[in-house]
Amino acid sequence: MSDKRRITLKDIAKALNLSPSTVSRALNGYPSLSEETIHMVKEYAEKHQYVPNPIAVNFRKNRTSILGMVVPHLVHHFFSTTISGALEAAKKNGYNILMAQSYDLLKDEILACQHLLGMGVDGLLISVSNETREADHLQAFLDEGKPVVQFDKVTDHISGPKIEVDDFQGAYQAVTHLIRQGYRKIAHLSGRMNVKNSHERFLGYKKALEDHGLEFKEEWVKNCFDISEEEGFGFTTELVNMEEKPDAIFCITDLVALGAMNCLKSKGYTIPDQLGLMGFSNWMLSEYTSPSLSSVNQFGYQMGAKAAESLMELLKIHELGENQTHILKTELVVRHSSLKP
Amino acid sequence: MSDKRRITLKDIAKALNLSPSTVSRALNGYPSLSEETIHMVKEYAEKHQYVPNPIAVNFRKNRTSILGMVVPHLVHHFFSTTISGALEAAKKNGYNILMAQSYDLLKDEILACQHLLGMGVDGLLISVSNETREADHLQAFLDEGKPVVQFDKVTDHISGPKIEVDDFQGAYQAVTHLIRQGYRKIAHLSGRMNVKNSHERFLGYKKALEDHGLEFKEEWVKNCFDISEEEGFGFTTELVNMEEKPDAIFCITDLVALGAMNCLKSKGYTIPDQLGLMGFSNWMLSEYTSPSLSSVNQFGYQMGAKAAESLMELLKIHELGENQTHILKTELVVRHSSLKP
DNA sequence: TTGAAAGCGCTACCAA
DNA sequence: TTGGTAGCGCTTTCAA
8 A cells, every 4th residue: 555654844844944933933833033044934835735744743732623522322313413514613723523422321431431432632621321320430630631522412410511401491481482383281291300301391391381370180191211203103093082081192202292192193193183292303204204293492503613622612611610501592493293273 | 711721742852841842752652751741741741631632643644534525415324424433433543534525426526526635634534426437536636645545435436345245145135035935927117227336236136036937027127217205106097907917026225115115005005015115225214114124234334434544554554556346245124015925 | 563753734922 | 034943742763
């Protein structure tokens, strides 16, 4: 193989009869150099296609210009959207991102973090797993002076910035919308109550009912464990078999809503006429179901970008960051599944 | 901020009255060291949580243990699946992956490649954009002795390994399945004919018709440009408005099939009774449409893993790789949309 | 079995 | 305005 060795600073210095330091300064735009020298060096570098060895630069500066990013699942519309946002923000600032998945398992999250720390990332972006109850593996970053920015799913066991979605508000808006449409018996397919986002959505749901003087019925809230389509289908079956059926269902996620939709359609219920349906997350698929699914957009791209920007800002000022939370507003996306005729 | 400086090799050497080289050897399991020394060093390292500085190691070894990966879109089920596969394979071998997106634009693909090369990746995994007709930006990697492995969407303008999907075979199987189900007038919503994968699927479609003595009608083939749901909807409208309508549609992608499905349902056609429907790619959503959508699974995870493994193998033997193609079989996934009663 | 020392490519400090 | 030089943390060759 060719392996044409790249030309180095020294080579240029030797060729031009300058010292490496002068060449370095010329290339990095330091003042106090004669125009002539700068021009000469730049021309030579250009001509010989000099590219600085990034590893050497990083070594010298004791950084990598790489951010670590850990998400529960990469093959997931919302998370891949956050990744995309983080990636673009990073690119703009000359950073890059090393990815890892935790599969929502603490064990794998710890491994991923150790791996990233071992690779020498400058800082960490993380959406923690549902299992994360302690954060030694995150503290390890802080101990080395590397900031950690959490987003979406966060834990309080570690200090630093957090970028969160306003789940409460999103749920509140969604349910209020259903109420305004005329639905009166609104059920909720929720997530695990020990997961903050799920709990917040539940609270938003409950508050919206209360604020509009509607009944909150314990039996109309079903806890999904896996947040799966199957659960959506199963619990919806339970709901429509009840003595007093709901006339709308607010689902913790679009996938669950899809399960609910398939269940209802298979049983001959019409949506949105007989039952209204709302999802959450605004997955791509919600646009294409029939009827199309109303949902709550979480602005994943902006969230990823914001998280990355926060991290890079901390890196710039060489700090670990305050213990503050940035909350991103959600957006109600009204489609057909919730439009009561 | 704390910035607790990590302990270094030198520190250990000094503390134990050894030379750095001995400590290095002890830690890296070289022979020719006394049990006693090895034990002593390892114990000390353990106790003081010594972690080698990865940047220094990389610098010394002139590598980063990082692979670059470029895909058209990160927020895309198939590609995020390939990424996931590549990531796992990389992790197993102590490598990591730096991601970039080309947005299917040559301009951005070039930028991404330059960026990755600049970051000092050891090699590149790429699925090229639809616009890629030349490959100077890929050749740049080879020129530096860094192997490039292409997957899914490939170009012949550069040599090296390619991992491809057997699009022809997948399409052939899909259409044959429709024929065996009893459909006789099979239309095809294709992609751009200058994109290899699309063309191969078209050829597979055509061959299947021929082999089973069915008519190939030019009018029944519609070229989608964006491969969008809208196009699926629009072209399907055209198809069912024709004098002689098809009784089944084989779509270039699940998204297009979804458009077709929505169109057919909105016009009151029943699937699979009146018209059969087949997608391609086996997106997550195909499982959840109603009726569920038959499709062709491309094993994205395996593809990404295979590409990464090939690249790492080349890195190991220090070569750029032969100009060979590895073709991955597809899998027919039969669901309800193609089961003629 | 161990040590000494060079050096990877670059930056930055101190001197001139 | 420029040069000399030390040194980042580690590996590896040569020597003892």
